[in-house]
Amino acid sequence: MDYIDYKILKLLQEDSRMTIIQLSKELHLSRPSIKERLRRLQESGVIEGFTTRISPEAIGKGVQAIIQIGSLKCKCRNFEDKIRNEKDILECHRVTGTDSYFMKTAVASMHQLEALVDKLIPYGQVTTSIIFSSSVSHRPLLPDIEEEKLVSE
Structure with missing residues (x-):
């Protein structure tokens, strides 16, 4: 590189x-x-x-949230299989700490968000945070390279 x-x-x-x-x-x-x-x-x-990056608002999915689930009541593999088939989950990350998973969702309404949370409740303790805005979004992921090589930029 x-x-x-x-x-x-x-x-x-x-x-x-x-x-x-x-x-x-x-x-x-x-x-x-x-x-x-x-x-x-x-x-x-x-x-x-x-x-291609898509604007959630432009396609009618303006309600975005981070959903955390902890105290899992099933095996991780079973939960992950369920989430893979859930079209409203955009990202799902298994994490360390008190919660087992962080998920990002984009839905059309609070009613749809509530229905999604209701589907998740049987799997563990659910916490939902509505995303008001994103001050950092889609930042390029770049390797660390020596600073001298960047000077020629």
């Missing part, structure tokens, strides 16, 4: 639709060189895929 790979990762996380031609111009490298670097980043598992 070098400075050019770092820049490719940064640019693609800012705009995953950026073409190889655009990357080539931005980084002053040939298209074959960019293609090879992208291939290596994908094969090594650094780039897991390409996606």
Whole structure:
């Protein structure tokens, strides 16, 4: 991983639709060189895929919340199997501490959030926090590289 790979990762996380031609111009490298670097980043598992960010509000899912569940009443594997099939759960993280899982959801209404929480109650102690706003969202995830290499930016 070098400075050019770092820049490719940064640019693609800012705009995953950026073409190889655009990357080539931005980084002053040939298209074959960019293609090879992208291939290596994908094969090594650094780039897991390409996606599109969707505005929850724009598609009618403006109620977002963090749901925590602790004191699990079943095996973790059983709970995870249940959550995988729950379309309103956007993220589910098994964590340390008093709660076993943190989940993020986006639903259309408080009524839908209540129905989701009702589905989860049989599995353990549920705590729900409504998301008012997100001051940090979709920050690019970049590797730590030596500061001297960033100076040329």
